[in-house]
Amino acid sequence: MAAMTRPNERPLLNRRLAEFGTTIFAEMSALALTTGSINLGQGFPDTDGPEEVREAAVRALREGRGNQYPPGPGIPELRTAVADHQRLRYGLTYDPDTEVLVTAGATEAIAASLLALLEPGDEVIALEPYYDSYAACIAMAGGTRVPVTLRPHDGSYRLDLDELRAAVTPRTRLILLNTPHNPTGTVLTREELAAVAGLAVERDLIVVTDEVYEHLVFEGEHIPLASFPGMRERTVTISSAGKTFSFTGWKVGWITAAPALLAAVRSAKQYLTYVSAGPFQYAVAEALRLPETYFTALRDDLRAKRDLLSAGLADAGFKVYRPAGTYFVTTDIRPFGEDDGFAFCRSLPERCGVVAIPNAVFYDHRGEGSPFVRFAFCKGFDVLRDAVGRLKGLAG
Secondary structure (H helix, E strand, O other), X not given: OOOOOOOOOOOOOOHHHOOOOOOHHHHHHHHHHHHOOEEOOXXXXXXXXXXXXXXXXXXXXXXXXXXXXXXXXXXXXXXXXXXXXXXXXXOOOOOOOOOEEEXXXXXXXXXXXXXXXXXXXXXXXXXXXXXXXXXXXXHHOOOEEEEEEOEEEOOEEEOOHHHHHHHOOOOEEEEEEEOOOOOOOOOOOHHHHHHHHHHHHXXXXXXXXXXOOOOOEOOOOOOOHHHOOOOXXXXXXXXXXXXXXOOHHXXXXXXXXXXXXXXXXXXXXXXXXXXXXXXXXXXXXXXXXXXXXXXXXXXXXXXXXXXXXXXXXXXHOOEEEXXXXXXXXXXXXXXXXXXXXXXXXXXXXXXXXXXXXXXXXXXXXXXXXXXXXXXXXXXXXXHHHHHHHHHHHHHO
């Protein structure tokens, strides 16, 4: 559809956003509804998280905590809980007052970071395929995105460190890193992260890290980039409650960073939402203090679901890239004699009653992602078994 214009005037939509239309998630979720298909496209659980966390939100509402504007940086209880989480899990010490900022989910945290830290024309290196909001946020900040492509190798996706180094130019301002990585499920290794850190220090780069899947690691370990030498003062670390506690609608995220970086990001964030999710902040503060048994059970549950769906996809005829983290599995559709992920996903509901997402939407180099399709396994076991049963029809 042509851009809307008024007589003798320029298009209404800012040219930086002209390439971004309705997200593929909205399109495929609508298709799931109209066809009665199982939605394994958008990454949200089909059940709520812990009852005690939900009750903490109800209690905060009833007690009038957070029903009016909370403090701009976030309630002290949550900022302290985030700082404690970073210290106890990773040995990273942050001051809750000057180095922790609460945001409206990780998406706002990414937007605020890029708006604050980029000047028009600055280059941003991002690992391709990448979450679609990255490209939009870089564009809104006036930056230029420079993709470094993760490619499948020996059953998983890996970062080419030589390609990463070659992507850095005098115009590079920051690296936008995502590990565990959506959509590929890659968890960057200690060696890979050390190389990224060394490059950032050598070339004096800022790194914004999206670590929202930090508790969803099935093989390997999650290591915050900020824990590497020279990185604490140049890393903006982002995470959120949605993926870890299965309350994606609450939109509670956070940033940890050195004071100067955090102050810069806070300057942008205060003019976006200003504040949000007051009562939910109190609940998330309690959630972060759940016993280790909760986090272990979450990983075990999702690992079993990953294995169930991965096996079913392989039986249906897909080539499967088994993820080491997140709750997504990437597949290759070329064994079906097809290589257009968009066409495949748009036809899949009619063919077998399942919705997935074409990975090409996460690429600048669309051809690199064309034959790959992503499925989400953050659903109930019965839903996944039903989906696996339906997908078997493709093999015939």
